[in-house]
Amino acid sequence: MARLSLYTIPLLVVILFSSCRKETGAVNAKAPENFSEVFDQFWNNMNKRYVFWKEDSTDWDAMHRKYKPLFEGLDFNNVSDLKRSVQYFREMTANLMDGHYYIRFTHPVLKDSVVYPSRDRKQRSPWYHNAYNYSKVVRYKLDPNYNVGVNSSTSVTFGTIRQNILYFSCSYFYLYDAYTSGENNNVKPVLELFFNELAKTPSPYKAVIIDVRGNGGGDISDLNFLVGRLTATPLAFGSTRYKTGPGRLEYTPWIGSFITPVKGSKGVTIPIIALADNYSASLAESVTMAIQEMPNGKFIGEPTWGANGPYASNEFLYNAGPFELNSFMKVQTASAAFRTLNGRFSESVGIVPDLFVPFDPIAMQEGRDPILEAAMQLFE
Numbered sequence: 001m002a003r004l005s006l007y008t009i010p011l012l013v014v015i016l017f018s019s020c021r022k023e024t025g026a027v028n029a030k031a032p033e034n035f036s037e038v039f040d041q042f043w044n045n046m047n048k049r050y051v052f053w054k055e056d057s058t059d060w061d062a063m064h065r066k067y068k069p070l071f072e073g074l075d076f077n078n079v080s081d082l083k084r085s086v087q088y089f090r091e092m093t094a095n096l097m098d099g100h101y102y103i104r105f106t107h108p109v110l111k112d113s114v115v116y117p118s119r120d121r122k123q124r125s126p127w128y129h130n131a132y133n134y135s136k137v138v139r140y141k142l143d144p145n146y147n148v149g150v151n152s153s154t155s156v157t158f159g160t161i162r163q164n165i166l167y168f169s170c171s172y173f174y175l176y177d178a179y180t181s182g183e184n185n186n187v188k189p190v191l192e193l194f195f196n197e198l199a200k201t202p203s204p205y206k207a208v209i210i211d212v213r214g215n216g217g218g219d220i221s222d223l224n225f226l227v228g229r230l231t232a233t234p235l236a237f238g239s240t241r242y243k244t245g246p247g248r249l250e251y252t253p254w255i256g257s258f259i260t261p262v263k264g265s266k267g268v269t270i271p272i273i274a275l276a277d278n279y280s281a282s283l284a285e286s287v288t289m290a291i292q293e294m295p296n297g298k299f300i301g302e303p304t305w306g307a308n309g310p311y312a313s314n315e316f317l318y319n320a321g322p323f324e325l326n327s328f329m330k331v332q333t334a335s336a337a338f339r340t341l342n343g344r345f346s347e348s349v350g351i352v353p354d355l356f357v358p359f360d361p362i363a364m365q366e367g368r369d370p371i372l373e374a375a376m377q378l379f380e
Helices: 035-049 060-072 079-093 117-123 135-141 175-180 188-198 221-227 283-293 361-365 370-377
Strands: 026-028 102-105 147-150 155-161 165-170 207-211 235-241 255-259 272-276 297-301 323-325 329-332 337-340
Touching: 035 060, 035 079, 035 323, 035 329, 060 079, 079 102, 135 155, 135 165, 135 370, 147 188, 155 188, 165 188, 175 188, 175 221, 207 370, 221 255, 221 283, 235 283, 272 283, 272 370, 283 297, 297 370
Parallel strands: 026 323, 165 207, 207 272, 272 297
Antiparallel strands: 102 329, 147 155, 155 165, 235 255, 235 337, 323 329
């Protein structure tokens, strides 16, 4: 059985994430033999498996009227026409609100081509900046006895700041897997150190900082595994809606999404600060939202990526989500829709911080971290 995931998005593809994306999903058994079949398979799968048609501004029927004849005019054996089809797909999907949406072409001629609408929109934003490895600067802010753990799926950092602020960061959310793995790894002992300090009552610390900047998501098990240690009671942070069938607008009612406390959790009463940036996506956004909903929680940083819909690769469990055109393309798209506790969609928009602190490349080059420093200033 596949686990539903708020899955890692392929941010800048090779630069950031190389092997953390599962692209399985519903597969058309018959490989398309011409561009008419390519278009029909793609359009029909999108019509059935895309979860945001009720809210998305894209007129999918208009796309059929415009692009069906354009695809029929392409020669499947012509290299120029194959490449032209990528541009057509890019135009058709440019305004889709799904932040997870991503096309990777498997046709040999197109293997270096991708379609990634949310990345293209981000790059046009006035706040856009390249991804940054904050750990290079953060570790100079930590007290000397900080701990780092790394395995093949994630890296974690735990330490204190000025001896009175707990600090924790992770590059991807595969914490539960590392913690429960039967194989030796140096992530688990770092998690145990962090959890032990977090559970102390009364807390000897002024605050705890959860840093998910640059974190592209991961396994949904981590949501309760981590945030469930911050609360003693179930915490509502939004709602989720699924497809009930192949019809474009066949949906379940909205179902409340809750953080369930881990067994024995007494919660955390000191302030909890989430740090996130415009590369924080998917499960990292869910963690940020959940912290925002806590009475002692706050989010500092930049608006996040905007990919909140849960993603799963198993077409037999869900009526929506990723699909594949045999020998031509693989399409990643959310398996369910998510909205915030107040009923708003942050898909494509991102989570808005309580305190906006923009990325400052000059400050980072000087060894300063304005986002982390803004959090630290709250407790001086």
